[in-house]
Amino acid sequence: MKYPLTLKVNGETYRLEVKPHRSLLEVLRDELDLTGTNDGCRTGNCGACTVLVDGAPIPSCLMLALDAEGHEITTIEALSAGGELHPLQRAFVQRGAIQCGYCTPGMILSAYALLQENPRPTEAEVRRALVGNLCRCTGYVKIIEAVLAAAEEMASADVGSR
Amino acid sequence: MRFFEYYAPKTLDEAIQLLVRHGEGAYPLAGGTDLVTKARYGHLRPRVIVNLKRIPGLNDIAPEEDGGLRLGALVTLAEIARSLLMGERYPLLAQTARKMGSVLIRNLATVGGNLCNAAPSADMAPPLIALGAEAVIVGPRGERRVRLEKFFHGPGQTELRHGELLTAIRLPPPRPRTRGVYLKHIYRQAMDIAIVGVAVLLQFDEQEAIAEDARIVLGAVAPTPLRVPEAESVLIGAPLTEDRRLEAARRAARAARPIDDTYSSAWYRREMVGVLTRRALEHLVSHSPER
Structure with missing residues (x-):
């Protein structure tokens, strides 16, 4: 038996x-x-399936689809809407923070949620924010550099636009 | 995961009726971090899932008239970690929440879920017990309250009978000159199950020299969270010298009833109860940074 579900994803209603x-x-x-949201451990440990629910990052493997009704879901696809990479995505590419790429969508969404709340995080804050996103290539140093670089770029762009 | 019937009732009465009607195969859903994983891997085989998240009022953090606080069972760990009210009145709970899981897990997992799963390692239990929390339970025959200390019956076993739900945690008003800490021993920096958890709460006298009250509650070293009155009594009414702190730590270690499992040997757990209790007391007495 199937249940009806109205799902709001990246501004679209399905x-x-x-x-x-x-x-x-x-x-x-x-x-x-x-399919930008990746399927990893299915136990909420790896973070490959991270999406934002009303702006908060969660492991989408642990949420029943029916439970998502009434919430705004954001997936990695939304970040490059219009064909332009988000500054975080650009920083990941430029700094070699992508190796196999499997963890990247989740990493970027966790980092995005952090920067929404805390636009100029310290390195320690970035590390804490990414605790639930595992990179099995172990490329954490570059990932943290990329998030800090993107934060700086976004913050200065923000100042410039005022 | 196997098929189950799904309900998302809008009232508590309706949720309770659904659980009663469907019997033992019916499970309430809160954050889902435990239930969804257990259902996926066949550790639980729910026939019916009753989602509690559409019921208003279960996820509030509400001040009460007596100066205490009502913490809804569906409040997430992330909400506890960032709530100003929590940080101000019960910093011990905000601090504990930040030590649990990851940002991702904290955004889903609820305080009620952590307690009702009744894992001996549940991090929220020791600090809540130390603070004198009460469980508010609602079932087919109405509401009852139980001291959280009595809520746990064993691993996975609680005071809840089928059809009953934990709806909130009641916290008594914060007491003056009280400081608490929850120390958790894990092998990694984060995202790990506590090998040992120790919550210590001290209420100091006006000179901040002597403890007027002390609570020590251990996690992960017995079938249920364990309060250690014989360690608490050493600390009350006399200067908190190193000797007294060490004696309290020894008594806490002796009281532990740990088991051997994949995470740790019982011997190591007992040793670490002593170490963490000593560190917690040092931290509270000297204001030194937490280790």
């Missing part, structure tokens, strides 16, 4: 019918073809 045991991750990937 009317779906889903089985109750499907996770938000499965519905994003399999029903909506939003």
Whole structure:
């Protein structure tokens, strides 16, 4: 048996019918073809499936799709809307913070959520914010550098625009 | 995961009726970090899931008339960590929440879920017990309150009978000149289950020289969180000298009833109860940075 579900993802509203045991991750990937959200450990330990729910990063493998009703979901696809990379994405590319790339969407969304709350984080704050996102290539140094560089760029762009 | 029926009731009464009607195979859903994982890997086989998140009032942090606080069972660990009210009145809880899981997990996991899963290692239990918290339980026969100390019956076992829900935690008004700390021993920097957890709460006299009251509660070293009155009594009414602090730490270690498992040997757990209790007391007495 399927249940009706109205899901808001990246500003679009989708009317779906889903089985109750499907996770938000499965519905994003399999029903909506939003395959930027990666499927990792399925236990909430690795962070590859990170999405934002009302701006807060969560592991989408642990949320039932039906539980996401009424919330605004943001996936990695939204960050480069219009074909332009987000400063975080650009910094990851430029600083070699992407190796195999599997953790990258989750890393970037966790970093994005951090910078929304705290536009000029310290290195320690970046590390704490990314605790739940594992990089099995172990490229953490570059990742942290990239987040700090993007923060600086975004903050100075923000000052310039005022 | 296997198929289950799903309900998202809008009232507490409706949720309780659903749980009663569907019997033992029906599970309430809060943050889902435990339930969804256990259902996916077959450790639980829910036939019915009753999502509690559409019920208003379960996720409030509300001051009460007596100066205490009502902490809704569905308040997330992230909300506890960043709540100004928590930080001001019960900094011990905000500090504990920040030591749990990751940002991602804290955004989902709830205080009620942490308690109702009743893992012996549940981090929220020792500090809440130290603070004198009460569990507010609502079931088919109405509301009852139980001291959180009595809420845990064993690993995965609580005071809740089928059809009953933990709806809130009641905290008594914060007491003056009280400082607390929760120390958690894990092998990594974060994202790990406590090998040992120790909550210590001291209420000082006006000169801040003598403790008028002391609470020591251990986690992960017994089937349930363990309060250690015989260690507390050493600390009350006399200067908190190093000798007394060491004696309290020894008594806490002796009281622990740890087991061997994949995370740690029982021997090591007992040793670490002593070490963490000593460190917690040093920290509270000297204001030294937490180690």
